[in-house]
Amino acid sequence: MSGDHSDATIARRVRRLETLLEDKGVLSGARLDEIIDASLTGASPANGARVVARAWTDADFRARLLADGTAAVRELGFMEGSYQRLRVVENTDTTHNVIVCTLCSCYPLRLLGPSPSWYKSEAYRSRVVREPRAVLAEFGLELPAGTEITVWDSSAETRYMVLPRRPEDTDDLGEEQLAALVTRNALIGTAAV
Amino acid sequence: MARINDVGGTEGFGAVDITDDAEPFHADWEARVVGLLGALRAQGIFNTNEFRDAIESMPPREYLSASYYERWFEAICTLLERKGVIKPGELDELDG
Numbered sequence: 031m032s033g034d035h036s037d038a039t040i041a042r043r044v045r046r047l048e049t050l051l052e053d054k055g056v057l058s059g060a061r062l063d064e065i066i067d068a069s070l071t072g073a074s075p076a077n078g079a080r081v082v083a084r085a086w087t088d089a090d091f092r093a094r095l096l097a098d099g100t101a102a103v104r105e106l107g108f109m110e111g112s113y114q115r116l117r118v119v120e121n122t123d124t125t126h127n128v129i130v131c132t133l134c135s136c137y138p139l140r141l142l143g144p145s146p147s148w149y150k151s152e153a154y155r156s157r158v159v160r161e162p163r164a165v166l167a168e169f170g171l172e173l174p175a176g177t178e179i180t181v182w183d184s185s186a187e188t189r190y191m192v193l194p195r196r197p198e199d200t201d202d203l204g205e206e207q208l209a210a211l212v213t214r215n216a217l218i219g220t221a222a223v
Numbered sequence: 224m225a226r227i228n229d230v231g232g233t234e235g236f237g238a239v240d241i242t243d244d245a246e247p248f249h250a251d252w253e254a255r256v257v258g259l260l261g262a263l264r265a266q267g268i269f270n271t272n273e274f275r276d277a278i279e280s281m282p283p284r285e286y287l288s289a290s291y292y293e294r295w296f297e298a299i300c301t302l303l304e305r306k307g308v309i310k311p312g313e314l315d316e317l318d319g
Binding site: 038042044045047048050051056057061062063065068083091114132134143148151153154155156159160165168186215218 | 244275291
């Protein structure tokens with residue numbers, strides 16, 4: 031490798047490979063466009079927020095979600111046909127959960143939307159399993175000393191999503207209004223709602 | 224021995240840059256790399272496990288100096304050479 035990681039250099043190399051593969055008849059640019067579009071269709075943190083709001087307002091759904099996340103989110107039309115398992119982990123007044131993929135970047139994309147760079151960074155992956163309390167504080171989430179923190183390390187087969195605590199004084203809010211309160215970071219566990 | 228990607232618990236990577244940048248791609252070439260991966264995998268030229276292995280077996284210095292999608296691109300090139308789809312150096316010869 032040249033050590034030159036400028037954007038122009040890599041952009042040129044990618045273009046060259048695409049041309050080379052087209053010349054060899056291995057692929058077409060139009061096919062790439064389709065795949066790029068498909069990779070993003072339907073991936074949004076609004077989906078995860080909908081799941082959370084349903085769990086906050088429907089105790090039976092919440093029980094099903096915690097027992098078998100994959101099956102429960104399929105009730106709402108998410109992760110259909112996926113070979114991955116989803117495990118939903120619930121925050122309480124004494125426990126907090128946060129997710130990571132120490133080996134790379136596994137993440138429930140359809141429910142959380144595209145991941146931010148920090149989720150894929152060596153700094154987050156290496157540190158959140160060793161000193162989660164300090165890392166969460168860097169995100170502005172200061173947890174009481176008595177709160178137990180569990181860090182969930184994702185794998186190729188199992189993805190995690192956090193079920194945050196429902197904020198106080200929200201009894202009068204409907205499912206849609208509740209969903210609007212839920213952020214992507216709350217679903218990762220680096221924020222509260 | 225653990226591979227370089229197995230960073231959980233290691234020290235020395237510094238503070239987390241928490242800048243929120245969840246737009247899917249930061250440059251057009253990143254999207255093209257995602258497209259390349261999808262197309263080559265769909266055609267059965269290599270599978271997900273081979274792709275993951277190609278990233279994880281990158282030499283540590285290259286792994287650490289590459290961005291996320293640069294790793295993907297390097298892994299794709301490695302596999303295309305290994306599978307005989309492109310010849311070693313063929314990508315560079317197209318230069319100029």
